[in-house]
Amino acid sequence: xxxxxxLAREVVVVGAGMSPFGVFPEKDSKDLFVEAFQDxxxxxDKGFDPDDIQALYLGNFSNDFFVHQAHWGPxxxxxxxxxxxxxxxxxxxxxxxxxxxxxxxxxxxxGLYDLVLVGGVEVMSQRSTEEVAEGLxxxxxxxxxxxxxxxxxVFGVTASAYFHKYGAxxxxxxxxxxxxxxxxxxxxxxxxxxTLAEMMEAKRQKALAKGAPAPQWADEKAFLGDPQANxxxxxxxxxxxxxxxxxxxxxVLLAPAGIARNFTDHPLYVAGMGQGSGRGLHAKKxxxxxxxxxxxxxxxxxxxxxxxxxxxxxxxxxxxxIAEIIHLEDLGFFPPGHGYRAVAEGKTRRxxxxxxxxxxxxxxxGHPVGATGVSQVVEIWHQLRGEAGxxxxxMQGLRVGATHNLGxxxxxxxxxxxxxx
Amino acid sequence: xxxxxxLAREVVVVGAGMSPFGVFPEKDSKDLFVEAFQDxxxxxDKGFDPDDIQALYLGNFSNDFFVHQAHWGPxxxxxxxxxxxxxxxxxxxxxxxxxxxxxxxxxxxxGLYDLVLVGGVEVMSQRSTEEVAEGLxxxxxxxxxxxxxxxxxVFGVTASAYFHKYGAxxxxxxxxxxxxxxxxxxxxxxxxxxTLAEMMEAKRQKALAKGAPAPQWADEKAFLGDPQANxxxxxxxxxxxxxxxxxxxxxVLLAPAGIARNFTDHPLYVAGMGQGSGRGLHAKKxxxxxxxxxxxxxxxxxxxxxxxxxxxxxxxxxxxxIAEIIHLEDLGFFPPGHGYRAVAEGKTRRxxxxxxxxxxxxxxxGHPVGATGVSQVVEIWHQLRGEAGxxxxxMQGLRVGATHNLGxxxxxxxxxxxxxx
Numbered sequence: 001x002x003x004x005x006x007l008a009r010e011v012v013v014v015g016a017g018m019s020p021f022g023v024f025p026e027k028d029s030k031d032l033f034v035e036a037f038q039d040x041x042x043x044x045d046k047g048f049d050p051d052d053i054q055a056l057y058l059g060n061f062s063n064d065f066f067v068h069q070a071h072w073g074p075x076x077x078x079x080x081x082x083x084x085x086x087x088x089x090x091x092x093x094x095x096x097x098x099x100x101x102x103x104x105x106x107x108x109x110x111g112l113y114d115l116v117l118v119g120g121v122e123v124m125s126q127r128s129t130e131e132v133a134e135g136l137x138x139x140x141x142x143x144x145x146x147x148x149x150x151x152x153x154v155f156g157v158t159a160s161a162y163f164h165k166y167g168a169x170x171x172x173x174x175x176x177x178x179x180x181x182x183x184x185x186x187x188x189x190x191x192x193x194x195t196l197a198e199m200m201e202a203k204r205q206k207a208l209a210k211g212a213p214a215p216q217w218a219d220e221k222a223f224l225g226d227p228q229a230n231x232x233x234x235x236x237x238x239x240x241x242x243x244x245x246x247x248x249x250x251x252v253l254l255a256p257a258g259i260a261r262n263f264t265d266h267p268l269y270v271a272g273m274g275q276g277s278g279r280g281l282h283a284k285k286x287x288x289x290x291x292x293x294x295x296x297x298x299x300x301x302x303x304x305x306x307x308x309x310x311x312x313x314x315x316x317x318x319x320x321x322i323a324e325i326i327h328l329e330d331l332g333f334f335p336p337g338h339g340y341r342a343v344a345e346g347k348t349r350r351x352x353x354x355x356x357x358x359x360x361x362x363x364x365x366g367h368p369v370g371a372t373g374v375s376q377v378v379e380i381w382h383q384l385r386g387e388a389g390x391x392x393x394x395m396q397g398l399r400v401g402a403t404h405n406l407g408x409x410x411x412x413x414x415x416x417x418x419x420x421x
Numbered sequence: 422x423x424x425x426x427x428l429a430r431e432v433v434v435v436g437a438g439m440s441p442f443g444v445f446p447e448k449d450s451k452d453l454f455v456e457a458f459q460d461x462x463x464x465x466d467k468g469f470d471p472d473d474i475q476a477l478y479l480g481n482f483s484n485d486f487f488v489h490q491a492h493w494g495p496x497x498x499x500x501x502x503x504x505x506x507x508x509x510x511x512x513x514x515x516x517x518x519x520x521x522x523x524x525x526x527x528x529x530x531x532g533l534y535d536l537v538l539v540g541g542v543e544v545m546s547q548r549s550t551e552e553v554a555e556g557l558x559x560x561x562x563x564x565x566x567x568x569x570x571x572x573x574x575v576f577g578v579t580a581s582a583y584f585h586k587y588g589a590x591x592x593x594x595x596x597x598x599x600x601x602x603x604x605x606x607x608x609x610x611x612x613x614x615x616t617l618a619e620m621m622e623a624k625r626q627k628a629l630a631k632g633a634p635a636p637q638w639a640d641e642k643a644f645l646g647d648p649q650a651n652x653x654x655x656x657x658x659x660x661x662x663x664x665x666x667x668x669x670x671x672x673v674l675l676a677p678a679g680i681a682r683n684f685t686d687h688p689l690y691v692a693g694m695g696q697g698s699g700r701g702l703h704a705k706k707x708x709x710x711x712x713x714x715x716x717x718x719x720x721x722x723x724x725x726x727x728x729x730x731x732x733x734x735x736x737x738x739x740x741x742x743i744a745e746i747i748h749l750e751d752l753g754f755f756p757p758g759h760g761y762r763a764v765a766e767g768k769t770r771r772x773x774x775x776x777x778x779x780x781x782x783x784x785x786x787g788h789p790v791g792a793t794g795v796s797q798v799v800e801i802w803h804q805l806r807g808e809a810g811x812x813x814x815x816m817q818g819l820r821v822g823a824t825h826n827l828g829x830x831x832x833x834x835x836x837x838x839x840x841x842x
Contacts (some may be wrong), residue, residue: 062485064483064491069830071513081698083712086697086698087513089511090490092494107531110526112530138492139491278495395740
């Protein structure tokens with residue numbers, strides 16, 4: 001029994017869009033998805049008739065919990081006029097819409113459909129921070145949640161183990177955060193569109209306006225090291241190591257390669273995709289690695305015939321700063337223990353040799369969990385088409401990008417490689 | 422843009438199993454799924470190495486709500502030893518595992534995998550009846566839930582509209598219930614393994630044992646008409662019109678037709694499958710029909726080249742007795758307004774011309790919502806292989822069966838046609 005790792009038909013992305021990510025108390029999931037859908041419609045170079053869409057795959061983690069409504073497939077389908085066509089919700093925690101993407105690809109590869117809408121949505125901000133923590137704990141593996149681990153708790157332990165094993169420290173997590181904000185600043189859809197330097201200055205001005213003693217920090221790391229400005233969440237993770245609570249939606253349009261030119265002269269090929277599953281902390285052989293990421297990466301590289309060095313730009317699942325560092329290693333971009341050094345040396349900056357999270361990542365773009373996986377594809381779509389505006393990667397011959405989406409504390413992972421041909 | 426309605430590879434079922442359905446306070450979702458998995462392993466005629474399974478698709482409605490844990494793909498994957506292989510949860514309310522089945526078929530048809538495990542699980546009995554009603558309301562469409570409709574409420578309105586339009590009455594709903602119990606009696610995995618006559622007698626004996634006045638009913642319909650024995654839930658639906666609250670799991674093993682003989686000389690072909698989506702009560706053109714069922718049926722018939730008359734035995738989604746009657750019409754088995762007459766005439770009994778729900782259906786087999794879709798496939802597997810024991814359909818040349826799974830109040834529907842070749 002061998003994996004073929006070859007699809008019966010090649011699949012391409014022919015359109016991509018997203019709503020702004022942020023906190024939108026006045027919008028529900030339908031509102032946000034319709035915004036993403038309209039953004040996607042506008043992205044299809046040669047236009048098309050939305051009535052031609054044949055099925056919807058929708059990622060959503062747990063609007064069950066967040067807004068007390070499940071069964072979003074037909075609801076979103078109705079919102080964008082697709083009833084009575086098939087609509088399937090997938091759930092893999094924070095990787096929910098990456099799973100939807102994968103099923104959309106398989107539905108087309110199988111020969112059943114020619115035009116599939118894939119998206120994701122989540123509305124989290126209607127709950128308090130404490131409730132969101134409780135909701136996200138639904139996605140840990142049972143043993144973790146039952147013994148009281150929250151998400152930051154699991155990743156805090158992970159960071160401590162990484163520090164211990166490789167001699168890294170908090171200052172290396174700060175490098176990730178500083179870079180994320182530099183990119184988020186340039187993304188008009190991001191939840192946080194400010195550099196840390198700007199946030200420092202804003203905080204200073206606010207204090208001055210109140211007549212309070214105005215804080216002064218030597219640089220971004222001094223700011224991040226100030227427990228008033230950046231309080232502890234779960235040692236060694238502090239507030240700025242954690243992605244925010246967000247609302248948002250994203251979607252892409254998929255077609256078989258054979259008809260791609262009906263939609264655009266610049267289709268994005270799905271060159272390879274992989275998915276893996278993992279256990280929790282209790283069963284990990286190595287706290288500084290994610291078995292689901294390694295399995296997903298191996299499958300995607302094998303399918304694409306590409307290697308880590310071929311990936312020129314990548315969206316990586318930075319739910320916490322430490323996660324970004326470890327994934328850089330699990331994806332093969334840098335050797336184990338070298339991820340934090342690569343970040344410190346600027347290699348993952350927009351103008352580095354391996355630009356990571358040009359969108360601002362989960363940290364700054366925001367992380368409406370069910371929408372994140374597809375929103376990563378939206379970013380790579382823009383980058384590989386050279387349409388990423390101010391945050392465009394300044395790389396010659398930009399052709400291969402990838403998206404990495406992690407669900408829960410490592411239970412689910414996907415890695416997808418895209419190629420402009 | 423046309424649907425191909427043809428898969429790149431034909432897909433077959435080569436194994437099928439389920440846990441008993443019922444109320445099992447001592448078992449969790451992992452326990453139940455492992456029971457289903459072991460039952461499936463034993464069903465594979467020529468045996469196989471479970472390590473050869475390449476991916477899992479798992480249907481679950483909302484263990485999020487019922488047991489406060491989401492992200493079941495990797496958890497169940499771990500329980501049956503599949504880590505780090507891909508595991509994807511699908512959710513379409515009560516059709517959640519029918520969606521998993523569909524994705525399993527597409528994954529194989531796409532060429533990516535050769536051996537896929539598809540299952541479903543739900544644990545509902547840890548919540549009170551009131552809480553389960555609240556949980557199921559997560560699957561209504563927003564307008565229904567927001568104005569206070571529960572599931573029985575929506576189907577009560579549906580029954581009233583059907584009665585009004587076609588002149589049917591409560592006695593016709595009773596025909597469905599009586600038949601369900603006759604079948605459930607013969608299913609050793611069913612939650613209720615008793616005919617109504619037996620339940621009447623048991624109730625009488627219980628009263629006698631207590632020294633209370635022993636009730637006496639002329640026949641089953643007199644029993645069902647007694648508001649003490651069969652209290653009202655949502656007019657005109659009474660307790661015995663409603664499926665119970667259940668725990669359970671089911672799974673099947675899928676392979677491409679090309680290698681099916683490695684596993685069995687009696688593979689079950691997926692001849693056609695369809696999926697549809699629907700709106701809620703507020704948007705229905707006709708309260709006595711489900712647009713999602715009609716869409717799913719049209720797609721499945723077109724793909725299979727078969728017609729309603731070709732389906733010899735069918736599992737139909739009888740969440741409420743009225744639902745079974747209406748689906749018989751929407752699936753084309755009987756003309757609109759004739760479903761209730763067909764049931765009254767015994768046409769849907771095990772020895773009738775169109776045996777329906779030989780398993781006992783959701784009413785008697787039980788309805789752990791996330792497991793139901795795949796458990797329907799398990800029943801058709803047994804029937805078409807002539808291995809359904811006492812409840813085997815006594816039909817010559819039995820070759821074609823089907824499963825119909827409805828999610829929510831009609832939001833999602835699947836219809837799948839199986840053929841023994």
